[in-house]
Amino acid sequence: MVTDRLAQAVRQQLRLGRLLPLGGPEDGAWLTECAADAVLRRAADAVPGVRLGALRIALANPEAAAPPVVPAPPSALPPGPLRAWAECAAAVDRPLPVTAERLRGALLGAAEDRLGLAVGAVDLRVTDLLDEAPEGKPPPAGQPPAEEPTDDGSAIAAAVTAVPGVARLAPVLGRGAVRVEGAHVRIELAVAPGHRALDVAREVRAAVAATAPPAATVAVLVTAVDTGG
Secondary structure (H helix, E strand, C coil), X not given: CHHHHHHHHHHHHHHHCCEEEECXXXXXXXXXXXXXXXXXXXXXXXXXXXXXXXXXEEECCHHHCXXXXXXXXXXXXXXXXXXXXXXXXXXXXXXXXHHXXXXXXXXXXXXXXXXXXXXXXXXXXEEEEECCCCCCCCCCCCCCCCCCCCCCCCHHHHHHHCCCXXXXXXCCCCCCCEEEECCEEEEEEEECCCCCHHHHHHHHHHHHHHHCCXXXXXXXXXXXXXXXX
């Protein structure tokens, strides 16, 4: 039924979160908030004496955003500086300002070094105190790996999967991981461990541009960032 498909689409969008811009307007790349959340939580888990709670990422100033050079995925945020808002619980046996600063540094570092997100600030709110420092936790599963589509079978798909750092084609928005609409191509993929999401997206765009027609535009949506363990 139409209502069932609509409800499923809404649930999928809520699970993915916002589609965050990777890099600047010229990069033509985005990242699901779900994928970013998994990476940032893994970084937070390495900070002693703190447990990360709710985490959201959005444009710091929507008026400062710029239009991308290529068509964006549906409902994606335009390129612009980002800001993160996070809640956390902190151990009482450690100075709160020190703990908060370490957590902020870990989140900012992972956003830049692992993902390529232009997060300029992290607003932290301590919502609970822990009697003991939290024990090491397994990293969150994040977004489950999506199966590679079997119906792409194209030179574009082959060019994408040949790029170092591409773990697999990983569609989440429907109609396959390689979507061609006129002169525009959108790629949805997962990034392999040890690779920066923005760098991989740039390499994919270059590889697809060399394969697609000369006038084609290319957008990349990173839907998962694998941790390798």
